[in-house]
Amino acid sequence: MMIFFIVGLIVHVVFFLSIFDIYFTSPLVHGMTPQRVPLAPPAKRLVLFVADGLRADSLFKPDDNGTGRAPYLRSVIEESGTWGVSHTRVPTESRPGHVALIAGFYEDVSAVAKGWKENPVEFDSVFNESRHTWCWGSPDILPMFAKGATGDHVYTYTYPPEREDFASTDASRLDTWVFDEVKDFLNVAKSNETLLNMLHEEQNVFFLHLLGIDTNGHAHRPMSKEYIENIGLVDSGVAEFVSVMDDFYGHDGKTAYIFTSDHGMTNWGSHGAGHPSETLTPLVAWGAGVQTAQREGSHKYDDNYLKEWGLETSMRVDVNQADIAPLMSSLIGVPFPVNSVGVLPLNYLNNSQHFKAESIYANAIQILEQFRVKMAQKKETTISFLFTLYQPLTDSKQMDFMRNARNLIQKGQFDEAVSIRYCEDLIVQAMEGLSYYHTYDRLFLGSSVVLGFIGWTSYVVLFILKTHVSGLLVKKKHSLGQMFLCIGLLVALFLMVQSSPWTYYIYCLLPVPVWFSVMREFETLASLVRSVPSLPLSKCFGYFLLVTFGIELLVVSFFYRAMLTLGLVVLALWPLVSGLYTKAKVRSLSWMLSCLFLAVFPLLPVVGREPDVNYVILFVCICFQMMQVVLCAYILTSTHSSLQLKQGLPLFNQLVSWLTLVSSFLIPLLSSTRLFHRLLSILMSLVCVYLLLSTGYEALFPPVLSWLMFAWINIEQETMNTQGSSNRTEHCVKFITDFAENIDITKIRQLRLDDIRRSYYFVFFIIIAFFGCGNIASINSFDPASVYCFLTVFNPFIMGGLLMWKVLIPFVIVMCTFESIQVSTQLSSRSLFLVVLVISDLMALHFFFLVKDHGSWLDIGTSISHYVIVMSMTIFLMLLSVMTHILTSKRILIGRKRKMHFR
Template sequence: MLLFFILGLLVHFVFFASIFDIYFTSPLVHGMTPQFTPLPPPARRLVLFVADGLRADALYELDEDGNSRAPFIRNIIVHEGSWGVSHTRVPTESRPGHVALIAGFYEDVSAVAKGWKENPVEFDSLFNESKYTWSWGSPDILPMFAKGASGDHVYTHSYSAEREDFGARDATKLDTWVFDNVKDFFHAARNNQSLFSKINEEKIVFFLHLLGIDTNGHAHRPYSREYKDNIKKVDDGVKEIVSIFKHFYGNDGKTTFIFTSDHGMTNWGSHGAGHPSETLTPLVTWGAGIKYPQRVSAQQFDDTFLKEWKLENWKRLDVNQADIAPLMASLIGVPFPLNSVGTLPVDYLNNTDLFKAESMFTNAVQILEQFKVKMTQKKEVTLSFFFTPFKLLSDSKQLNILGKARSYIKQQKYDESILWVSLCKELIHLALKGLSYYHTYDRFFLGINVVTGFVGWTSYVSLSIIKSHSNLTRGVSKEVKKPSHLLPCSFVAIGILVVFFLLIQACPWTYYVYCLLPVPIWYAVLREFRVIQDLVASLLTFPPSHFVGYLLAFTLGIEVLVLSFFYRYMLTAGLIAFASWPFFTRLWTQAKIASLSWTFFSLLLAVFPLMPVVGRKPDISLVMGAGLLVLLLSLFVITSLIKRKDNFVNEELLVHLLQMLSTVLSMLVVYSTHSSLLRKQGLPLLNQIVSWTILASSLVVPLLSPTILFQRLFSILLSLMSTYLLLSTGYEALFPLVLSCLMFAWIYMEQETLQQSVVSHRQKLTSIEFSCNMDITQFRQLYLDDIRRAFFLVFFLVTAFFGTGNIASINSFDLASVYCFLTVFNPFMMGALMMWKILIPFVLVMCAFEAVQLTTQLSSKSLFLIVLVISDIMALHFFFLVKDEGSWLDIGTSISHYVIVMSMTIFLVFLNGLAQLLTTKELKLCGKSKSHLI
């Protein structure tokens, strides 16, 4: 059994890792020749303001009195520069947004594994191409561009990470720190000859990263007074910095200013997905080389923002976020970032037609260089007769487009600018399609191998279940025959051919794993050929109508589970169907109270998937209500304990009183922390200490209670609920309580089903005790009803994941849920706490599943194998649903669904171990070991 689970974990780890090789590999290539416009640039220096977390509508719209929150920037739009909306891509996080702005490409998703801080791959950026760059702001953003720069010409000035406190009294201090340090920098430059000469050079960049708006948005929401006042503070700061630049450089007209944001923010204070409030960010540019405001009578856009913002008469120029990098590069005359995929927005440029034409041509050649390098790399590692080039951009096509564009420029046919602009844009479009083509060149090949291995593994597990845990193979002949060497020799030959094929193409070592893994898996499947024969014979004796009915029910159940990942209300439909289960069986007549409890709690739990995602409307009163319900339930249990007549009541009573105290402390901490943050007094140290203490004790206190089934399960619920209350902000605090009540009803219902099954002996629930030393002679074979039990487990696990939110999207997370533990920004610690919050309902379900296995006298291995088959079928389903086209939100969500199901399969083993630890282990209390009660 241990060997099987180790092999299973290894196989699933390979399948899990395959998705990163297929979809998460870096699209970047290296070895391109830098490209720059061979004409004098309009600006000597560029100032980039990035207001982190600023929504486009929050900047552009007027307040209740008809006044702008940013009067200086509004004045720029009307009198000095050009403006528009910058459209970001998913994920809308700080690092990907800044990489798109400054490097011109959309961040490799694998960077999330490093917390969006470290560079997973080296990339070129505007800062690297500049002569000098000075930057001020967050320690999470600035270092990644300095580390990726060649030489020592990118200087960073960042505050300490402790300043990024979501519970701070005034988050605008993060922005005032930047403005003050920039002022001090220019003051110091007047007395420092070396620094003075550097900042008077050409091709230099000043980067001001302003985090206050993002911090206030997370802490108080974007509709709050704090968020809106912070915009006014930033506007005042920008105005002052612009004045300093004009004064320092004598108003020489050689400075370009760009004001934008890395991402927006939802109304509930989060970002990371694809809501328009996150993907629409402001872009305001003015100064050297920027076109002046253009009055228009009408503009055509898909949205209605122009009238709402009262800017319908000022030409709006929208761009993709990556387009800003080539714009900045052309303005100061540095090479375009080598990995940039942005298209130069020439409508922003106020320069000669020749400059615009040359800049656009340079942009096209720069992207074409990436295509050529990518094609060469792929061609070198692919057999010539297998290589299929990208036909839409052949060598002749490239020369034709480049020749025509260069001809128009040489002939100075600027009146026909639409021709050379369209030619350059066509070349860029085709080159980007070609880059994507070669980047995904091996995707189909790898996918076929993974699917082949997946189907083989699922088949092998199914055969193992049938052979070892059912009565379907009793007809298999036990006659021993001399084994044939044909089958193993055939698979050895196949393996050698696969290795040779990969070797001559110089494939990465991971390709060997994906391509060779199906070979032994299918060998193990075909070795059980006689079991397959016997299975088919057994199925032929099964009534066709029954077989079709069971198959349809199983397929429908799988489809409901899959659809629930996209539509949470499908969980509601499933739970309503569950509620009617007792009425379609004899359970209603056997156990009316248990059946009514099952129906009531199934319907009550069905409400949660219909609720809005957690975090959108915080309500501490609901958290307090959940805590009071836990206390009332505890009082009921304590009352029943006092009525008991045994020697262990005092010890058990002490444990429950300790857990009640923990619940009360959790409620007090939640209320106190919420009030303190509202008063902008930060997180009290005492609250923080109590929160971490409760979290640390939540996995230890249950071990002090007896191992009798319901007593241990109730103790686990009380301890985990204390932690869950600390991590809750609203209605989700009630979710584990309702889920646990349904789990208790489930255990009772499964006990009742034993009277309808072949199990002859049924223990009373009050006498069943968790034990790590199970008597395997009591285990029985599998029956069809056990498939339903396994399906129930998978359904409850999915409900635990999606009952209060969509964890496939970063957008469902709310940082406010961890404010009882910490408020200073720490992505790993905050992520770990939120992940534990998600796993608590998962642990409750797994503990209940342990009880179901006990009450049904079924081995954990056999039920787990059925769960494994169900989850693997779901994972295979999601593998086919993975997208590599369309919006980034669709692509990211489809991949995350696959990762979630694969993670569930892998971590099911570890959480099953945690559940066994929580249910079977005991700790000594008062210096002596507790003995059995029964």
């Protein structure tokens, strides 16, 4: 079994990682020639303000009394600048948002996961192309642009990480620090000749990263007084800084300003997903080279925001977030970042048509350079007769595009209907070509993974049949080895000729041994077909239909959580349909009520709820027996009370929280290994931690889930008892009530059709544990307030780890229950787990076919995340099975000599 477990784990890890090579590969290529506008730029320097976490409506929408929250920026919009909405992409997080703003490309998810502050891959940026860049702000954002720059011309000034405290009495001090530091910097420069000369050079950039709004949004929500007042503080800080810059440079009119945000924020203080409050961010530009305020005659946007914001008469120009990078490059005359996929928004430029035409031409050639490098790379790694060119942009068509566009510019035909529109068409074609070559191997790799998936699932099914169906002929064909060896060599040779990455060998060669194992069991399948007449066909067909319907219900539940409620209501009727209700009314009633109570949770809101510790107090009433639970409830309420009073996180509360987390792994091992005693100990230890990580109704989820799990154990025992009494060879069923009790191997029974139902119930309850109260039904359902009992200083990895453990706690409860059912009913854990594996793999294969490579970025990311979730679930189940076995069956005994050992 251990070998099978290891092989299965490796196979599923490969299937899981394949999705990153197929869909989450880095879009970056290297070796392009930088492109710049040959004409003199309008600005000598640029100032970039990024108000982290600022929503578009929070800035643009007036207060209830009609006054603007940001009077200075409002005056810029109405009088001297150009404004619009910058549309971000998922994930709406700080790192990918800043990469899009400053480097002009959308970072893939795998790069975000590899490092938050560091760069897993080198990329070009506006800062890198500048002569000098000075940055002030967060230590989480600034270092990655400094370390990604060539040379030593990007200077960063950051505050200590501990300042990023969600429990801070005034998070706006982060922004005050930035404004004070940059003003002091300019004052010092007046008496420092070297620095003064550097500051008066052209192509300089000043970057002010303002994190206070984001921190206040997380701690107090975007509608709070703290968040709104922070916007006003930033607005006045920007106004004062502009005045300081004008004085410093003698009002030369050569400074361009851009004010924007990396992402927005939901009403409940989170971000990461694709809600409009997260993806709509403000963009205001003014100064040298920027178009002054224009009046709007006809509105091209029908989202009703202009009326809501009171800006119906001001022309609005929306952009994609990556478009801001080429805008900044054009204003100060530096080359466009070579990795940028942004399109220069010409309506923001106040310059000649000639300058606009040259700028958009350079933008088009810069993107075309990426296309050429991408095409050359793919051509080098593909056999010539198998290589298919992107027909709309062959070499000859590229030359025609470039020659015609250049001729139009030289002839002075600059208007949008001629040269500018021509260049924009070239950008569209180059972007589509980039996507074409970036996804060139997707079908090939996807087919290999699907082939391996089907083969693995087929092998597991045949293995189960061979082990548990009596009378099947087991005869292996050894002559197939040479044929599959030749196939493997041919596949390896094909990949070698194409200079494929080493990961391709794994994905493409894995199906070979898998299908070899399947074909060796061909006689088993043939023997099963011959024994079909002796099988209970009606019952088999009924189970097949029920499991198929059940799998589809689980798949749909990923899109509509209410389907889980429907499933629980159907499960509640099981004792009535099966006849168990008449034989065990109390146990059946407990099962039915617990199913119906749990069915409420998928109907409750996933996100958008305010923290309410009253639900947590209600949970304590349910579990009042345990003093530890009461203590945790006190810690939770006192912590949130202290944070609301802006008194910070009490040290005692923090120590108790971490001790509770650590002890939750040890306390169950000290308790009795008797089934219900151990399960109760595990439950209480886990829910104490879950309680500390709760902010609302989800605190009630573990006890209700546990109630259903205990009811499941009881009713399964009753089912086994009923089956045993009706079986002539089994007049009674002995239930094991101690996890540590030695099991007589001869008493281990074979799988029955009813065990398929048990396996499906387990998978269903795992999905309920996963999505039941919406902990990860959406990225932005994570509430930072959940971890405030443990820490309040921003640390993405510790916070992420705590939230992940919160997600896994219901998993562990279900896993321990499943372990209990296997032990108490003398069922082979290997056999039942294999059925679970088949059901999970069928779901994963279903989601693999649902993966999208078209439509919105959010649709694509959501479809991929579903596959990743199911595959992660399968892998976690394998690993958690080992953990739960230790939790349930092992015991730490303290002997007379105070030695600790496992029983």
